[in-house]
Amino acid sequence: MLNVVQARELIPFMDIAYQGFGENMDSDAYAIRKAVDMGLPLFVSNSFSKNLSLYGERVGGLSVVCPTVDETERVFGQLNATVRRIYSSPPSHGGRVVDIVMNDEALHKQWVGEVYAMRDRIKAMRLQLRSVLEAKIPNRNFDYITRQNGMFSFTGLTPEQVERLQSEFGIYMVSNSRMCVAGLNTSNIDYVANAMADVLKD
Numbered sequence: 001m002l003n004v005v006q007a008r009e010l011i012p013f014m015d016i017a018y019q020g021f022g023e024n025m026d027s028d029a030y031a032i033r034k035a036v037d038m039g040l041p042l043f044v045s046n047s048f049s050k051n052l053s054l055y056g057e058r059v060g061g062l063s064v065v066c067p068t069v070d071e072t073e074r075v076f077g078q079l080n081a082t083v084r085r086i087y088s089s090p091p092s093h094g095g096r097v098v099d100i101v102m103n104d105e106a107l108h109k110q111w112v113g114e115v116y117a118m119r120d121r122i123k124a125m126r127l128q129l130r131s132v133l134e135a136k137i138p139n140r141n142f143d144y145i146t147r148q149n150g151m152f153s154f155t156g157l158t159p160e161q162v163e164r165l166q167s168e169f170g171i172y173m174v175s176n177s178r179m180c181v182a183g184l185n186t187s188n189i190d191y192v193a194n195a196m197a198d199v200l201k202d
Contacts, residue, residue, distance in 0.1 A: 002035055013043040017060075020051050020115035021122065022149040041067050048098050050151060051115050057094025118182070122151060125184040132193035137200055151182040161199040169195040 005012050014032050022028040035042050047060035064079070066072040101107045123146075130145045145153060157165070157177040165171040171192055173179040184192060 002031070002038060002040065005035075006038060006040060011041050011043070013045070015045045017045075017047040018050055018150045019046065020112065021119045021151060024116070025112060036065055039067060041065055041071075048094070052098060052101065052111065054094045054097065057091065057097070059094035059098050122181050122184075125181055125189055126153070128189045129181075129184065129193050129196075132190060133197055133200070136194065136197035140200070151180060152178055153181045154178050155196065157196070157199065164199045165195055168199075171195055 002012075004010075012035060014035065016029060016032060019025060019028045032042075032044055042065045044063040044065070045060060046063070049055045049058060049060065052059070062079075064072075064075050066075055101111050126146045126148070130142045133140075133142045133145070144156070148154070155173070155177040157173075159175045159177075162173055162175050162177055165173070169191075
């Protein structure tokens with residue numbers, strides 16, 4: 001894919017909102033680092049809303065990788081002007097929290113460990129969801145559930161099936177079947193999986 005981007009002289013915009021929830025901190029950033037190694041100009045947005053649980057603070061950043069110093073200076077000037085027009089002085093609390101965690105060795109290590117613990121818990125819920133669905137509907141392939149990564153998953157349900165989950169079982173997800181896997185736990189996973197199986201079998 002990056003070879004195509006390079007050949008067509010495109011400028012990619014890469015988003016890394018869930019770093020650490022896929023494989024690990026380094027592997028999840030592979031595509032970004034590869035693009036930089038290839039000398040591609042690019043935009044990268046990152047967020048700490050999910051992996052540092054700072055939803056209300058909306059903490060993240062936009063990085064721009066430029067091929068030359070001259071271009072860097074021009075882009076920086078445009079970014080400064082844009083920031084000035086949009087918000088000028090953003091809230092600082094969330095940014096200070098991130099600064100402390102990222103620059104304290106012990107806190108950073110603890111944070112990475114907690115992100116990985118959440119990653120492993122979400123993967124366990126994916127495995128359990130797939131297991132129950134395959135047991136209930138053995139003629140259907142549900143491996144896409146465990147091939148996906150992160151906090152959310154597309155379940156493959158139709159809008160009508162999603163509506164049934166809501167009205168009959170009190171289970172909510174958006175109509176395109178995107179569900180928050182992070183909301184599953186050992187207390188509700190079987191209930192959710194069995195309800196999904198029920199609507200899928202009809």
